[in-house]
Amino acid sequence: MSDHVETPTPAERNHLRLGSWIDRVPPGYWVLGVILLVIPAFVSDFVMFQIMGWTFILGLIALSLMFLGGYGGMVSLAQMAFAGFAGYMVAIFGNSAITTISQDWPWWIVIPLALLLTVLFATAVGWLAVRTEGIYTIMITLAIAAAFFYFTRQNYDLFNGFQGFNSVLPPHIFGVDWRGPEAFYYLTLFWAVLGYCAVLYVSRAPFGLALQGVRDNPRRMAALGYNVTAHRVAAYSFAAIIAGIGGILLTWQSSQISPGTVGINAAIDILVIAVVGGLRHPIGPFIGAFIYVLLKTFATDVLVALGLSGDRFQLVIGLGFLIIVFFSPDGILGLWEKLRSSQNRDPLTGQDRPRGPL
Amino acid sequence: MRLFAQRHPVWAGIIAVLIAILLWLIFAIWPDGLKDAIGRKKVFLNALFNGITLGGLYFLVASGFTLIFGLMRNVNLAHGSLYLLGGYVGFHTADITGYWLLAFPVAFLVVAVFGVLLQILVFRRMEGEDLRQTLVTIGISIVMADLMLWGFGGDFFNISPPPWLSGPIETFLVTAQKSNGDLVYLKYPMVRIVIFVAAVVVGVVMWLALNRTRIGMMIRAGVDDRDMLSATGARIQIVFIGVFAFGAGLAGIAGVVGGTFQSVAPGEDIRFLLASLVVVIVGGMGSIPGAALGALLIGLAEQFGSVYFPTYAVVLTFLIMVVVLAFRPQGLMGTE
Numbered sequence: 001m002s003d004h005v006e007t008p009t010p011a012e013r014n015h016l017r018l019g020s021w022i023d024r025v026p027p028g029y030w031v032l033g034v035i036l037l038v039i040p041a042f043v044s045d046f047v048m049f050q051i052m053g054w055t056f057i058l059g060l061i062a063l064s065l066m067f068l069g070g071y072g073g074m075v076s077l078a079q080m081a082f083a084g085f086a087g088y089m090v091a092i093f094g095n096s097a098i099t100t101i102s103q104d105w106p107w108w109i110v111i112p113l114a115l116l117l118t119v120l121f122a123t124a125v126g127w128l129a130v131r132t133e134g135i136y137t138i139m140i141t142l143a144i145a146a147a148f149f150y151f152t153r154q155n156y157d158l159f160n161g162f163q164g165f166n167s168v169l170p171p172h173i174f175g176v177d178w179r180g181p182e183a184f185y186y187l188t189l190f191w192a193v194l195g196y197c198a199v200l201y202v203s204r205a206p207f208g209l210a211l212q213g214v215r216d217n218p219r220r221m222a223a224l225g226y227n228v229t230a231h232r233v234a235a236y237s238f239a240a241i242i243a244g245i246g247g248i249l250l251t252w253q254s255s256q257i258s259p260g261t262v263g264i265n266a267a268i269d270i271l272v273i274a275v276v277g278g279l280r281h282p283i284g285p286f287i288g289a290f291i292y293v294l295l296k297t298f299a300t301d302v303l304v305a306l307g308l309s310g311d312r313f314q315l316v317i318g319l320g321f322l323i324i325v326f327f328s329p330d331g332i333l334g335l336w337e338k339l340r341s342s343q344n345r346d347p348l349t350g351q352d353r354p355r356g357p358l
Numbered sequence: 359m360r361l362f363a364q365r366h367p368v369w370a371g372i373i374a375v376l377i378a379i380l381l382w383l384i385f386a387i388w389p390d391g392l393k394d395a396i397g398r399k400k401v402f403l404n405a406l407f408n409g410i411t412l413g414g415l416y417f418l419v420a421s422g423f424t425l426i427f428g429l430m431r432n433v434n435l436a437h438g439s440l441y442l443l444g445g446y447v448g449f450h451t452a453d454i455t456g457y458w459l460l461a462f463p464v465a466f467l468v469v470a471v472f473g474v475l476l477q478i479l480v481f482r483r484m485e486g487e488d489l490r491q492t493l494v495t496i497g498i499s500i501v502m503a504d505l506m507l508w509g510f511g512g513d514f515f516n517i518s519p520p521p522w523l524s525g526p527i528e529t530f531l532v533t534a535q536k537s538n539g540d541l542v543y544l545k546y547p548m549v550r551i552v553i554f555v556a557a558v559v560v561g562v563v564m565w566l567a568l569n570r571t572r573i574g575m576m577i578r579a580g581v582d583d584r585d586m587l588s589a590t591g592a593r594i595q596i597v598f599i600g601v602f603a604f605g606a607g608l609a610g611i612a613g614v615v616g617g618t619f620q621s622v623a624p625g626e627d628i629r630f631l632l633a634s635l636v637v638v639i640v641g642g643m644g645s646i647p648g649a650a651l652g653a654l655l656i657g658l659a660e661q662f663g664s665v666y667f668p669t670y671a672v673v674l675t676f677l678i679m680v681v682v683l684a685f686r687p688q689g690l691m692g693t694e
Contacts, residue, residue, distance in 0.1 A: 075489060075492075128680060128683055128684065131683060131684075131687045132683070132687060135433045135488040135489075135492060136639075136643075138433075138489075138492055139433075139635045139639060140639065140679075140683065142632070142635065143632060143635055143636055143639065143676060143679060144676070146632050146676070147672070147673060147676035150672035150673065150676075151670075151672070151673050154669050154670065154671075154672065154673070155669065155670075156669075264628050264632075265628075268496060268500070271493075271496070272496075275493055312504065312508065314500060314503070314504040315501060315504040315505065315508070317500065318497055318498075318500030318501035318503075318504060319497075319501055321493075321496075321497045321500065322494065322497035322498065322501060325490060325493040325494050325497060326494060326497075
């Protein structure tokens with residue numbers, strides 16, 4: 001007889017919200033997450049450290065390019081330079097075998113400082129690069145990446161020239177050696193997931209939406225009162241944080257940084273990774289990085305097994321890249337979407353089938 | 359020029375003063391104080407002439423790039439590979455036949471045919487898709503670099519000029535005065551002078567062809583408005599193919615020149631791609647005079663940089679690019 005409506009207590013409401021949030025996570029994420037978390041129990045140290053760790057690192061650097069290219073419409077070849085810059089800063093302010101240059105400051109100063117300087121560097125570059133559009137951006141960022149490469153190679157006071165820095169090791173925090181295979185795997189996984197989620201979050205936040213608006217129609221966005229230049233420069237700054245984290249991890253993984261790390265070929269490799277994976281969605285760079293790392297690690301063996309010279313590895317990468325950009329400009333994600341939409345199409349009418357409840 | 363002087367009297371004055379100082383530096387016998395300050399005159403003159411001749415080489419590479427970009431909006435990041443291909447073809451032609459001069463037409467033809475294939479098979483399929491063109495040409499340059507490494511090996515090749523061109527000649531420029539009153543004249547490699555003159559001739563012929571002939575008129579019309587040109591009945595695709603072949607052929611010739619100046623080796627493709635990028639960014643996209651000015655500036659900056667600030671020579675060129683971009687994003691000779 002009572003029309004008493006059951007109102008959930010605050011605790012229950014919290015639980016409900018959390019529950020619905022968990023429900024909204026697609027099942028694919030759960031499967032992938034569990035696989036990634038338990039992988040170290042099954043695979044060798046080499047796979048964990050060299051393949052998975054490298055995939056996450058290259059994926060992070062390519063993710064910063066994907067953010068700029070996919071959401072901002074600015075394809076920047078300078079992302080590897082930003083990553084290398086962060087790595088150099090860690091080597092200069094932190095510890096390395098070059099004790100005459102390295103300051104050996106504590107890690108909790110070095111890492112934020114390195115990222116801060118990287119963001120400043122990238123903001124300056126971004127301010128320069130956004131004065132141009134489309135194809136010019138690629139050329140100018142390529143030229144800037146080349147300038148950084150030559151500068152590091154010729155400057156001995158700060159960047160130690162051709163040699164670079166070796167023995168750049170991660171700090172022992174919580175008594176863990178972060179360069180151990182398992183610890184490094186989880187470290188890179190953590191940052192890769194964080195970077196992925198951050199890009200996904202920003203892409204749906206007001207800033208990301210405005211950035212996509214700027215990409216699609218800068219003039220209209222300017223008429224609406226948005227500061228087009230500021231949005232673009234800010235995109236460079238944000239992407240530089242991701243690239244910088246990737247660069248620091250990369251430096252720790254190989255325990256060295258030298259001009260070769262930031263060379264033009266490396267910059268182009270990052271572009272290849274991002275494009276092969278797909279610039280539409282932040283998962284693309286990680287797919288691209290995984291394929292790239294697999295190819296880079298095993299292509300030589302496969303080539304030799306097929307009776308070809310292992311030196312032709314670069315040819316395989318180049319041809320694969322060519323085929324993918326020739327037939328699917330959106331990379332592997334684009335191929336996947338094409339496949340799904342063609343499966344979803346009714347062969348009789350040629351129209352999309354209505355989606356049933358899954 | 360008079361228009362420029364009327365519009366920008368201050369700049370015209372500064373440029374005139376700079377030119378006067380430069381002429382004095384070239385022709386005068388340096389007083390001892392100046393020698394103490396910036397070194398011997400011979401070093402300065404050598405840097406100046408090396409810079410100008412290097413600028414000639416850069417102009418050969420970059421003018422093809424800028425012509426192709428200006429007319430078709432094709433972004434050909436495989437341009438450096440075309441240069442390197444020309445260098446290899448030229449080296450082997452000169453090596454087998456023994457005629458240095460024969461290397462030029464052969465390299466031009468081979469690379470031009472390659473350029474035509476690129477235009478028909480790649481660029482025509484993706485007109486107006488900047489990003490895709492860039493990516494595809496990057497892919498092509500990766501593949502070509504590895505194929506050339508496979509085919510020609512990783513060695514340095516040097517195309518040797520014929521005997522009548524090798525060796526230095528004495529110029530009329532005085533570098534110093536001996537204590538007994540004799541004048542010391544500058545010696546400079548003959549082949550560099552010849553090649554520079556050839557680059558100037560190519561530039562002038564190109565300018566004349568663009569501005570005084572019917573085909574040049576069509577090309578300039580195409581630069582301004584492609585659609586209108588094809589609507590008037592011009593066979594625009596044939597013009598495109600011709601321009602692409604010519605630009606690629608120039609890159610091939612530049613490869614032979616570069617192989618004679620310096621050397622042909624893997625990695626030179628990226629170096630010259632970057633050089634032509636910087637040159638056209640500084641000079642202005644699609645402008646032939648801009649490419650000449652940019653090439654001269656970059657060549658001089660590189661040579662003077664390597665003589666007077668050896669550690670930061672390359673950075674100096676990029677600094678020029680940054681300054682130009684910051685104050686004149688369309689390039690020195692570019693139009694909005």
